[in-house]
Amino acid sequence: MKLIALAASLTLVATPAFAQTAPAPAPATAPTAAAKFGVDTPIETLVADEKAKAVLQEVLGADITQNPFYDQIKAMSFAQVQPLSQGQITDETMKKLAEGLAAIK
Numbered sequence: 001m002k003l004i005a006l007a008a009s010l011t012l013v014a015t016p017a018f019a020q021t022a023p024a025p026a027p028a029t030a031p032t033a034a035a036k037f038g039v040d041t042p043i044e045t046l047v048a049d050e051k052a053k054a055v056l057q058e059v060l061g062a063d064i065t066q067n068p069f070y071d072q073i074k075a076m077s078f079a080q081v082q083p084l085s086q087g088q089i090t091d092e093t094m095k096k097l098a099e100g101l102a103a104i105k
Helices: 004-023 043-048 050-060 077-085 091-104
Strands: none
Touching: 004 050, 043 091, 050 091
């Protein structure tokens, strides 16, 4: 009787170990590549990329790093800064930023 109980317990213990070593099935379709940048990307990350910084310059019409509040907002995204901008970053500006940043490959 003890032998049967021992064999049953070993079967239960060994089963999860086998399940963990099985490879995961491959996805049916490959996921599409996400945009490299967006309005949720931290501003300092955008400024560090030459193409993204050019988009910011074009849309905003100025070098954001020269903004007196840059040190305070650089770790934030435009999505986070917009509500604090007292209307200076409009929905239209956000749309242009999103489109320009999404176009970067």
